[in-house]
Structure formats: C-alpha cells, structure tokens
Amino acid sequence: MKKVLVLGKIHNAGLQILRDAPDVEFTELAEHVPEIFDHLPETDAIIVRMTKINQEVVDAAPNLKIVARHGVGYEAVDVDALTARKIPLALVGNVNATAVAEHTLAMMLAMAKKLVAYDNATRDGNFKIRDSFSQTELLNKKVLVAGFGRIGREVAQRCAAFGMTVLISDPFVSAEDVKKAGYEPVEDFHKALPDADYVSIHVPKTPETENLITAKEISTMKDGAFIVNVSRGGMVNESDLCEALSSGKLAAAALDVFDPEPPEANNPLFKLDNIVISPHCGAFTVECGQRMAEVCARNVLAVFDGKLDPSLVVNKDIL
Numbered sequence: 001m002k003k004v005l006v007l008g009k010i011h012n013a014g015l016q017i018l019r020d021a022p023d024v025e026f027t028e029l030a031e032h033v034p035e036i037f038d039h040l041p042e043t044d045a046i047i048v049r050m051t052k053i054n055q056e057v058v059d060a061a062p063n064l065k066i067v068a069r070h071g072v073g074y075e076a077v078d079v080d081a082l083t084a085r086k087i088p089l090a091l092v093g094n095v096n097a098t099a100v101a102e103h104t105l106a107m108m109l110a111m112a113k114k115l116v117a118y119d120n121a122t123r124d125g126n127f128k129i130r131d132s133f134s135q136t137e138l139l140n141k142k143v144l145v146a147g148f149g150r151i152g153r154e155v156a157q158r159c160a161a162f163g164m165t166v167l168i169s170d171p172f173v174s175a176e177d178v179k180k181a182g183y184e185p186v187e188d189f190h191k192a193l194p195d196a197d198y199v200s201i202h203v204p205k206t207p208e209t210e211n212l213i214t215a216k217e218i219s220t221m222k223d224g225a226f227i228v229n230v231s232r233g234g235m236v237n238e239s240d241l242c243e244a245l246s247s248g249k250l251a252a253a254a255l256d257v258f259d260p261e262p263p264e265a266n267n268p269l270f271k272l273d274n275i276v277i278s279p280h281c282g283a284f285t286v287e288c289g290q291r292m293a294e295v296c297a298r299n300v301l302a303v304f305d306g307k308l309d310p311s312l313v314v315n316k317d318i319l
Contacts, residue, residue, distance in 0.1 A: 001025055002304055003042050003063075008049030010070055014293025021301055040064075045300040050261075053077045058085060066090060066303040068296040071283065072150070073232060075205050079315055089314040090299040094150045095291035096283035101154030103282035104200055104230050105162075107254035108143075110276045111226050112136045114252075117273050136251075139163040144192050145183075146212070147202035147231070148173045155200055156183055167192055170203075193217055198226045205232035215240040224251040230282045233259030242268050245275060256282045 004018055004026040018026045027039055031051050040060040046053065049070045058064065058081040067082060068090045082089050110116060113135045121129040143159045145152050148170035156166045160182065168178045169189040178185035186192040189212075193199065199221070203209050213227065214237040227250060229236045238259065244250040254276040255269070261280055269275055283292070295312075302308040310319050 002044045003027070003039075004045045004047060004300055005029065005036070005039050005043045006047045007031060007036065007051040008070065010047065010049070010296065011289040011293035013290045014047070014295075014297040017294060017297035017301070024301070024304070045303065047296045047300065048077070050076055053082075055081045058082060058087070066300055066308070068299040070292050070296050072096060073204060074314060075232065083315045083318055086318045088303065088308060088318060090296075090303075090308060090312045091314060092292045092295040092299075093312050095295055096288050097150040097154045099285045099288035100151045100202075100230055100282040101158055102285075103256060103278070104151075104155050104202075104228055105158045107228050107230070107256070107276050107278070108138065108159075108198060108200070108226070111228075111252040111254055111274075112138055116276055120273070141165070141197040142167060142195060143198040143200055144169060144186070144189070144196035145200050145202060146170070146189055147204075148178065148181075149202065151230075152202040153181070155202060156181070159198075159200075164198075167196065190217060190220070193220050194222065196225060197222065198228065200228040201231045201235050203231060203235070205234060210234050211237050213237065213241075215243065218244045218249060221250070223249060226251055227253045229254070230256040233257040233261055233280075238267070238269060242272070245269070245272050250274075252276070256280055 002024045004024060006026055006028045008031045018024055029035055031049060037060055040057065043061050044063050045066045045068065047068045047070060053067055055078055064087055066088050067077060069077065072091050074089060077089055079089055118129055140163060142165045144167045145156050146169050148168050156168065159166050166183040167186050168183045169186045169192060175185035201212065212235045218240060227236060241253055245253055252274040256278045257280050299308060299312060310316055313319060
C-alpha cells in the first residue's frame with residue numbers, strides 16, 4: 001500500500017483520484033503542523049501547498065518518491081535535499097496561469113477605478129465621491145510586465161485587450177520572441193520603470209529578485225504610478241511601498257502576497273485606502289483549485305507507475 005501525505009486543503013477532485021487508485025491511501029494534515037513527522041517514516045509521496053519541505057522533512061521520509069507541489073512556485077522546498085535523494089519535485093504546469101492573470105487584471109481595475117475607496121464612501125453615505133472624477137482608465141497606459149512566463153504572457157494578453165501598451169522585461173526571453181508576441185521588449189527592467197504607468201510582477205522569488213522594488217526603484221517611477229505584485233512576498237519592500245503610498249508618490253498598489261504570510265494584523269499598509277489586498281489567493285478559483293489538485297494527484301500516481309511527465313519536474317537531472 002502506497003501512502004500519500006496531503007499537506008493543506010486541496011480540492012476533493014484530486015482526493016477522489018487518490019481514492020480511486022488501487023493500493024493507495026492518503027492522510028490529510030493542516031499546513032505547518034508538527035504532526036507531519038508522525039507520518040513521514042511511512043510516506044511514499046507528499047502533496048504540499050505551502051508547508052516547508054526542508055532537509056529535516058526529507059531525512060525523516062526514507063520511502064519518499066515524489067513531492068508534488070500544489071502550484072508553480074517552490075521556494076519553500078529544499079530542491080537540493082530532494083535531488084540528493086533522486087526525489088522529483090513536480091509542479092502543476094500551466095493550470096493556474098489564467099486564474100492568476102485574471103486576478104492581476106481585477107486588481108489593476110480595482111486600483112484604477114478606486115473600487116475599495118468608492119465602495120467604502122458609498123456605504124458611509126458619501127455618494128458625492130463620484131464628483132471627484134478621480135478614477136482613471138487602463139486605455140493607452142503603459143504596463144511594464146516583469147516576467148514573460150506562463151502567467152506573464154496571460155497578463156500581457158489581457159492588458160493589450162484593454163488597450164494598454166505592454167512592455168516586457170525578462171532576461172530569459174529574447175527580444176525577438178517578445179516582438180513576435182506583439183509586445184515591446186525592454187533590456188533593463190530598472191531603466192524601463194520611469195516609462196511605466198503600471199508595474200506588474202510575475203517572476204519567481206530568488207536572491208536576485210528579492211526586493212526587486214525598493215525605495216530606490218520607486219524614486220525613478222512616474223509620480224502616480226501603480227504597482228501590482230501577485231508573485232511572492234518580499235519582491236516589493238513593504239516598508240518602502242508604505243512610505244510611497246502615504247506620500248502620494250505612488251497612486252496605488254495591489255498585493256496578493258506578503259512577507260511573512262499571513263501578514264501581521266498591524267501591518268501599516270492595511271491602514272491605507274490606496275491599496276488593494278487579497279490573501280495570496282490569485283490561483284484559488286474553483287476551477288483552478290480543481291485543476292491543481294487533479295494534476296498533483298496524477299503526478300503522484302505517475303511516479304508510482306514510472307510515468308511522470310518530465311516537463312512538470314523541477315530537478316529534471318535526476319530522471
């Protein structure tokens with residue numbers, strides 16, 4: 001009997017795939033609980049959302065054959081520890097790009113239309129806020145998209161549909177490929193900041209991208225520009241962002257991610273009315289949740305059958 005440990009809530013469709021599989025049983029645990037170590041000695045596979053899979057976890061699981069990540073980011077997973085044991089780290093592929101891209105555009109529109117402030121004002125009886133004419137349009141604005149992977153491409157497509165000029169910054173994608181897609185390539189992200197009305201971040205979190213936007217970068221941006229981060233917390237320095245929003249240097253910001261997560265209840269950003277926030281839920285639509293859970297379950301079963309898709313594996317060298 002193969003034993004699967006599911007860390008964090010996933011859609012029942014993925015669990016049903018495991019239920020229907022012969023000689024497979026699974027155990028569900030909440031995120032970040034110490035009870036994980038009670039189960040690891042007999043665990044053959046882990047499906048994980050955000051729980052850290054570190055060296056200690058890997059060492060405690062002698063039968064581990066796969067870690068299936070419920071998403072596409074994997075900064076909470078010690079890939080080197082897995083690779084040393086020849087354990088694949090499998091992701092879900094392109095199943096969440098649409099959901100995250102839609103969330104990005106929703107946040108951009110919420111900022112441009114001041115939906116949070118207008119909602120609060122209307123509830124408080126301030127119907128005359130409409131006479132402020134303080135909403136703006138996306139049409140003819142320039143958006144700088146950092147990262148032209150699966151999600152960045154979907155965001156670019158939607159921004160273009162709203163009549164925006166789309167600038168793409170990605171050192172791993174050629175200028176020719178960006179132009180073929182119909183967008184404007186930029187060689188240097190930092191040099192492109194002064195030209196952007198919106199900056200939207202879609203790059204993985206690495207030592208090179210952490211603090212991608214700080215007070216230094218913000219100082220070069222247009223007065224009244226907008227920032228969106230649906231990637232990972234720590235890409236935008238929260239303290240510097242708070243200062244820029246408070247001073248009016250930036251018109252607004254939208255964050256789906258924080259550092260740490262969950263954020264502290266007294267986070268000073270939460271006191272501002274020119275920020276849109278959500279609980280790292282960009283990919284958590286009903287449809288995407290089902291797709292991610294199903295892919296995770298199928299990745300686990302594929303490893304048991306020796307048929308794991310290499311395109312979904314991070315540490316491909318072990319295959």
